[in-house]
Amino acid sequence: METFADLTSLGSVVLIFISAAFTDNILLTRFLGMCSVLGVSKKVDPSMGLGAAVIFVTTCTAGLNHLVHAYLLAPLGLEYLRLITFIVVIAAFVQFVEMVVERVSEGLYNALGIFLPLITVNCAILGVSLFMLGTPYSLLQTLAYGAGAGTGWAFAITVIGGIREKVNEQALPRGLAGPGITLIIIGIMSLAFVGFSGMIRV
Amino acid sequence: MLVSIFSAAAFLAILTLILAAALLFAEHRILNYGPCTLDINDGGKTLVVTGGSSLLSSLAEKDVFIPSACGGRGSCAYCKVRVLEGGGVIGPVEESYLSPEDLKNQVRLSCQVKVRQDIRLAIPEELFLAKRFRGFLERKRMLTYDIVELRIVLREPQRIEFAAGQYIQLESEEYAGHDAVMRAYSISSPPSDDGHVEVIIRKIPEGICTTWVFDHLQEGREIFFSGPYGDFQLTETKAPAVFIAGGSGMAPIWSILREMLQRGDKRQAMYFFSGRTKDDLFFTEELFALEKELPDFRYIPCLTREPEDSDWKGERGRIPKVLPRFIADAAGFEAYLCGSTSLIDACVAALKQAGINESNIFYDKFE
Structure with missing residues (x-):
């Protein structure tokens, strides 16, 4: 926290983005959003699709929930309701986005259509909204944090998808195929991400 | 304590209500496609519906009932129709239910096709009556x-x-x-x-x-x-009819026979019913009674596993074996079969051997 005090606003935004994406990667250091990773990360393409959707949704919902918290929950003294409130806001927002996408671009709707409902119940999204409260961010910083966390998650699932494409699951022992090998891949990757820890303190 | 519980509940209720109302409003505004025309069977029937809902429910609104068991969730795959134009992209939910042949024939799950524009589709005529x-x-x-x-x-x-x-x-x-x-x-x-x-x-x-x-x-x-x-029904001809059924395949034949009685149908008819033992037979008295009520009708139950020493005086053996003794020359006959695939296949083979014209064989197979 004290790291930001002497930074300009823009500098802090960049820093928060990078730290959220790498040192504090929500998938590889917090192990959130795992269910959709196990389900979708078989190939790079859908992984990137889901990743893009997550970036968009984390950024927007982080901003929305920041406002809800600052102007609704905090003044009313109902901060203890943040978890359930955030879930409801996220769900409504995703529904809304789904509608807009459906109307505006059917192609995009069919590409993202299956992912958007998945995202509603993605714990990574809720995690971002809850973690951002740990630090007194401004709205701009919150958006950077949301975008960073989403980017980090998208980056991780894309890399996992790439690795799983190369892994010949047929050659694996039966019990290891699918989720087993994916969890091992994630474990090894998160070991690598330990290397980032402490570089930036959020 | 009570106050905080109450305020929390009130807050959540109000919040969800507002969000739900906003979503409903947005849905109404954003997903409003206006009136769309459904052209069924190349102008055979034209319906104007409000776009935005699924093809299945839009059709049901206009009393065209497509079979569906899951209520439009895309899990039963009964609601298949051919969408020739305007169905949009095939979504991931229906993809898994469509065979390569379905894709070639432009078959879609009507519950997963959203009416966003004018649609041209083809459905079997009988569905209009259903x-x-x-x-x-x-x-x-x-x-x-x-x-x-x-x-x-x-x-x-x-x-x-x-x-x-x-x-x-x-x-x-x-x-x-x-x-x-x-x-x-x-x-x-x-x-x-x-x-x-x-x-x-x-x-x-x-x-x-x-x-x-x-x-x-x-x-x-x-x-x-x-x-x-379904189109399994008695033809309008006077040709002699041979009915063959097993188990619950009795149902359509039982309906047809009683319909014949009511209409005073005079054609010659024979009914072979397959069972393992006497316990598999039902409506036996009624069917033998029909022999007297219909001008020319015979009921021939055939048992395959009836113990040798029982008091059964009827036919023993599989229908394909028994049939030639009653119908030496099946040319000119019409055959109506209802039952398991194996029964029907065996009997169709026997009928063909007896010289029946293949176009006069009608059957209702139980998959």
Whole structure:
């Protein structure tokens, strides 16, 4: 926290983005959003699709929930309701986005259509909204944090998808195929991400 | 304490209400596609519906009832129709239910196709006549150890118009972790009894719908089905008819025979019914009585596993073996078969050998 005090606003935004994406990667250091990773990360393409959707949704919902918290929950003294409130806001927002996408671009709707409902119940999204409260961010910083966390998650699932494409699951022992090998891949990757820890303190 | 509980509940209620209202409003504004035209069977029927809902529900709104058991969730795959134009991209939900042949024929799940523009589609003509019926189970009786007869009294609509030999799609309810499903059963009651529908159901071990019927369905319960469907029915000719059935395949034949009696149909008719032992036979007295009531009718039950020392005086052996002794030359006959695939295949082969014209064989196979 004290790291930001002497930074300009823009500098802090960049820093928060990078730290959220790498040192504090929500998938590889917090192990959130795992269910959709196990389900979708078989190939790079859908992984990137889901990743893009997550970036968009984390950024927007982080901003929305920041406002809800600052102007609704905090003044009313109902901060203890943040978890359930955030879930409801996220769900409504995703529904809304789904509608807009459906109307505006059917192609995009069919590409993202299956992912958007998945995202509603993605714990990574809720995690971002809850973690951002740990630090007194401004709205701009919150958006950077949301975008960073989403980017980090998208980056991780894309890399996992790439690795799983190369892994010949047929050659694996039966019990290891699918989720087993994916969890091992994630474990090894998160070991690598330990290397980032402490570089930036959020 | 109470105050905080109350304020939390009130806050959440208000928040969700506002969000739900906003979503409904947005849905109304954003997903409003205006009036869309559904062109069915190349101008055979044209419907104007409000776009935005699924093809299945848009059609149902206009009383065109496509069979569906899952209620439009995309899990039963009964609601297939051919969408020739304007169906949009095939979504991931329906993709898994469409075979390569379906894709070639432009078949889609109508519950997953959203009406966003004018659509050209093709559906079988019989679906125009099919309706969804609500009725009550008036009687449930065991005909044999594994075959039950259901008699349903119709409430809405109160009358059904069908040809003897057609079938309905019975809807089972959800029970013990099983989804609602839809299964086809031939109508066994004659068309003249148009306020009722009877079906004959054989118990299938582990069968979702039959287990529901046998173990959960009770007399007096509300029942839903749709129909009539199918083109298995007696032709308008005077050609002699040979009926062949096994098990619950009795149903359409039982309906056809009683219809013949009512209409005073004079054609020659023979009915071979396959069973393992005497316990598999039902309606035996009624059918032998028909021999006297119809001008030229014979009922020939054939038992394959009846013990040698029993008092059974009828035919023993499989129908394909018995049949040539009754019909040496089948040329000029019409054959109506209903039962399991193996029974039908064997009997069709025997009939062909007896010289029947292949285009005069009609059957209703149980998959």
